[in-house]
Amino acid sequence: MSEALEILKKYWKHDRFRPLQNDIIDTVLSGKDAFALLPTGGGKSICFQVPTLMNKGICLVISPLVALMKDQVANLQKRDIKAIALTGGIKSNEMIDLLDNCEFGNYKFLYLSPERLQSDWIIERIKNLDINLIAIDEAHCVSQWGHDFRPAYLKISNLKTLFPKVPFLALTASATARVKEDIIKELALENPVLYQQSFARKNIAYMVFEAEDKLFKIGQILKKNPQPSIIYVRNRKSCLDISSQLQSLGFKATYYHGGLPSREKDKNMQLWMDEKVQVIVATNAFGMGIDKANVKTVIHIQLPENIENYYQEAGRAGRNEEKAFAVLLTSPSDTKQAENQFIKNLPDKEYLNIIYRKLNTYFQIAYGEGIDEKFSFNLNHFCVKYNYPVLKTYNAIQFLDQQGILTLAQESSQKISLQFIISSKEVLRYLSLNPNDEEIILAILRTYPGVYEIETAFNCSLIAKKSKKTEKQVVTILEKLHEKQVIDYHSKNNDASLTFNEIREDERTISRVAKYLEKQNNLKKAQLESVLHYVKEDNICKSKLILSYFGEKEADNCGICSYCISKKPKSKDLKSVSQNIKDLLRNQDLTSRDLQNSTNTSPDTLIFALQELLTNEEIQIQPNNTYTLKL
Numbered sequence: 001m002s003e004a005l006e007i008l009k010k011y012w013k014h015d016r017f018r019p020l021q022n023d024i025i026d027t028v029l030s031g032k033d034a035f036a037l038l039p040t041g042g043g044k045s046i047c048f049q050v051p052t053l054m055n056k057g058i059c060l061v062i063s064p065l066v067a068l069m070k071d072q073v074a075n076l077q078k079r080d081i082k083a084i085a086l087t088g089g090i091k092s093n094e095m096i097d098l099l100d101n102c103e104f105g106n107y108k109f110l111y112l113s114p115e116r117l118q119s120d121w122i123i124e125r126i127k128n129l130d131i132n133l134i135a136i137d138e139a140h141c142v143s144q145w146g147h148d149f150r151p152a153y154l155k156i157s158n159l160k161t162l163f164p165k166v167p168f169l170a171l172t173a174s175a176t177a178r179v180k181e182d183i184i185k186e187l188a189l190e191n192p193v194l195y196q197q198s199f200a201r202k203n204i205a206y207m208v209f210e211a212e213d214k215l216f217k218i219g220q221i222l223k224k225n226p227q228p229s230i231i232y233v234r235n236r237k238s239c240l241d242i243s244s245q246l247q248s249l250g251f252k253a254t255y256y257h258g259g260l261p262s263r264e265k266d267k268n269m270q271l272w273m274d275e276k277v278q279v280i281v282a283t284n285a286f287g288m289g290i291d292k293a294n295v296k297t298v299i300h301i302q303l304p305e306n307i308e309n310y311y312q313e314a315g316r317a318g319r320n321e322e323k324a325f326a327v328l329l330t331s332p333s334d335t336k337q338a339e340n341q342f343i344k345n346l347p348d349k350e351y352l353n354i355i356y357r358k359l360n361t362y363f364q365i366a367y368g369e370g371i372d373e374k375f376s377f378n379l380n381h382f383c384v385k386y387n388y389p390v391l392k393t394y395n396a397i398q399f400l401d402q403q404g405i406l407t408l409a410q411e412s413s414q415k416i417s418l419q420f421i422i423s424s425k426e427v428l429r430y431l432s433l434n435p436n437d438e439e440i441i442l443a444i445l446r447t448y449p450g451v452y453e454i455e456t457a458f459n460c461s462l463i464a465k466k467s468k469k470t471e472k473q474v475v476t477i478l479e480k481l482h483e484k485q486v487i488d489y490h491s492k493n494n495d496a497s498l499t500f501n502e503i504r505e506d507e508r509t510i511s512r513v514a515k516y517l518e519k520q521n522n523l524k525k526a527q528l529e530s531v532l533h534y535v536k537e538d539n540i541c542k543s544k545l546i547l548s549y550f551g552e553k554e555a556d557n558c559g560i561c562s563y564c565i566s567k568k569p570k571s572k573d574l575k576s577v578s579q580n581i582k583d584l585l586r587n588q589d590l591t592s593r594d595l596q597n598s599t600n601t602s603p604d605t606l607i608f609a610l611q612e613l614l615t616n617e618e619i620q621i622q623p624n625n626t627y628t629l630k631l
């Protein structure tokens, strides 16, 4: 067994690599640059995690999303692999500690947001590390033609000069031909070995249906396919609405969005994972880290923002390779609605300026200050206070996030405040009776000397760290103390957190990034066009439309999408063509072109017949694309 496979078995308990993983690992180990284009679910992170564990030294992973980094770090830690993430909102002194750990503590993975590479002192520290690989996740962010362009990614190429001997591995799940070129150029990859897996998902039937009564249509689909389903909606309110409407129709449904408290998120997700409910209605916050193989249908009831997102979300269906459905329901008003939602709410430079200044006022950040300050943030509250339209404001903030000026983390955070309502003597008595609670309570008392006198804002992660417990354990103790009337305790949920990554410079900050704004806005318009094309083009196979968007122009009709089904020949014709094919294959193996030439039938009918014979396992297809009769 190869060493790579041993590592995979030891830490991940998998018996074999997925397609291309092994080749990518070999390339990286040989010291060459590589570019891996693997669809979501293709196991991208294994490609840099396994080779790193085979060598001495540490892997630098650059990743744009806080949640993504946290997810991966937690995953590695679970496997007893030492990893940390330097995300926004960590104070410089904490960061120095973490980097010390990396340098002297045998860490294997250091996750960094690209914005961190803009600080010279961090670069200086990284230079001291024994880096064996640099992995750039979501590499399409380096391209202005990508759907998530982040200017900070352009700085990554500087690392090439600093680490000329270290291999670079660029990874992405979606890149059009243009984006691909950009990635290689902008990351300064040197003759990278290109690995690309086809985007074709042969077991997924892409369906576009026009439906006036979408709920009725959903009901029909779910009844016909009583297996696990995901329904994607555009906003949080629809999550709750649709899920309760489905419940009233007798379906078992739950919902999920970024604004739910994490405990509720976990609970709802678990219900669905354990198949206590059939359906989860969710925003696009749902998906990362979800590993459920038997999802039968993924239904979108509004137009997605772009094909990249659609492909990714739809692709959560049928991971077990069984036939599955990706359904997009549309109604005539959708186009107008999508334009209103996506296009009319794109901010211009002036609006960006207003929002940036207002955010600083809102959080009382003075000119020249604000770097690394983290606040809990409620978008609705902010918009109501200043009378701003929510969506446009959200887009402006999201743009600032993309540019690295601030970080908007969608995870909800709990704001806790507490006060001890019994005397210190009574607390000591409590401690003698409950020695297990001692570490946490002492940490609280040492950290917040005034906690007997006034209600005090409480930092759960700090206390967890000081008492060497988990945040969950801390919250459990707080709830217990509250129940026993030892403390008064309030917890309030916040929508999101906002971290300022740079000092406030108003005009200068905004002018620097404004040049990207128009491009981004145009790109968003073009992306919506592509979505509308996917929906409205009635004369092309849906699978072909998606593949051609990702640059695969040579695909065949899939035979199972809504277009292909509508072209399905009468069963009488199909039967005779099938018989004809079998007769021909009895004499020799043939390609679809040979069959086309000798059967005198329409290409559509031929594909259907072949598809059916394959499904019924009457014929099989060889690696050289010829068909054989199965005996």
Ligand SMILES: [Zn+2]
Binding pocket: 541, 542, 543, 544, 557, 558, 559, 560, 561, 562, 563, 564, 565
């Ligand atoms: Zn098709």
